[in-house]
Amino acid sequence: MNSVTIAVDLAYLLAAAGFVVALHLMNSPATARKGSRLSWLGMIVAVAAALTSVIHDATITTTGWIVLSAGGVGGAAAGLVMARRVKMTDVPQVVSIFNAVGGGAAALVAAGDFVRLAGGSGISSRVMIATVLDIIVGPVTFSGSLIAAGKLQGWVSSRPVVFPGARLITAALTVVGVGASCYLLAGHDSTAMLILVVCAALAFGVTMTMPIGGADMPVVIALLNSFTGIAVAIAGFVIDNGGLIIGGALVGASGGILTVLMAQAMNRSVISVMLGGFGTGDSGPATGPAAVGAGASIRRISAEDAAIQLAYASKVIIVPGYGLAAAQAQHEAAELAALLAEHATVFFAIHPVAGRMPGHMNVLLAEANVPYTDLKEMDAANPEFPTADVALVVGANDVTNPAARRPGNPVSGMPILNVDQAKSVIVIKRSMGHGYAGIDNELYTDPKTGMFFADAKSGLAEIIASVKALVAS
């Protein structure tokens, strides 16, 4: 072990420590940006160390340099353009694409190692096991993430795509993939078999993600994020690099935690999400106000009624949901909050699954200039509802259904926002259509709830105009 090798290893350790501290700094919005920059610094140190090591060993060919710099610079440029141009509502797609390329790169690193060693003096079983795992997990992540991005973007149907024999195809792919993997693990370094495993894994990623409905995407993105981390960590085992192992393991843990949190917040198990075939696409059936259940009566209100209640309230809690994100009404919601804040206490109560990926709603509202101190998590917001004069629900449904507190229905046990405890409730919603769980929301038939049937964006705009008229007069 010479001094350069030691320095390079220490640099990897420094980078890994930087990643851990960076993630720690993400425990508060006040320090999160500092954390992100520290992580970036760690990455630069790690890349510099890798390049130093390669230069020192002098093993890389000129073609190698050209290939590496052309690929790296080209990819970085593409990534920068995507990250800079993406609209905040479309962030889930881009995160999904970055997951895809991360998983893809990990598989390619493993495949590159295999191709180099194949036909030579043999591949040690340790490297072979890691390689086989990587050429399974990596491609599954790659194609699965691309399908997820396509569903979010609307290029692929966001409905659960289930066709006859789909499960059979998945089963067949599993058999082929496992069979070919076993052949490789038995010590045969066959490139044809490697390609077969990669193809089966790519197809498996597609058949795995296609049956999953658009509403389940927060869980799926988190899970694929975790897969990517694991794929990168396994690539670390292939090339025996602690930096990759630590970085990948951190991401694997992060994605795993978010997957479980999201599934809990949706009251579903991760298994049932992955089996798919559940839920509909982005727009549920628009049944219209008449579709309300028998015996239940609702109270319809106008924008003016809502404005009067809001203008005279001293404490207002706004509950944004998927409908607000779908209607891109975050700027209107922020404007209304700022308007009301001139005479009242106003904040947003945000359920963990509001939006299209974990925490997405917070980013949308932050973009609309809502200070993060006004974005309250469910646990912090719930004790505030009993003292709120008005709870304004915009495009959220199941996460406000008091039926969740009782056993025996599809939302039982789901963590909800205690909107029904507010002194009065205003719901802005396009129709009485059901939410994701497919049941009536008891909040809507509560006597203290006023229903304002409108699209989130135009409805909020009408309320803002009415409040302004009231304040001016």
Place this chain on the structure above:
Amino acid sequence: MTTGLMSDIYIFVLAILVGYEVITKVPSTLHTPLMSASNAIHGIVIIGAVVTASQARTDAGYVLAFVAAFFAGMNVAGGYSLTDRMLQMFRKRPVPPAHDGTKELP
């Protein structure tokens, strides 16, 4: 290589536990930037692309190295850029805007 493998497994398991500890403390407000930040961290796979490129000697090897470098470069640059862009939007409540005063003028 048994020692190498064992220490790799030690590192892997301990890193997962550290990750679990650190990440459970991240508030749900920041879950999207967290996912983007962890996305950027798995861009560390670019080191793997560097190693692959340094060992490539055949056409197949060069093609794999090129695509790996492209993917990893996209992952790492895009990941950090997007994370920073999102985090800079998380602001504290601004100091009361000046127009409040002007509005009160007779």
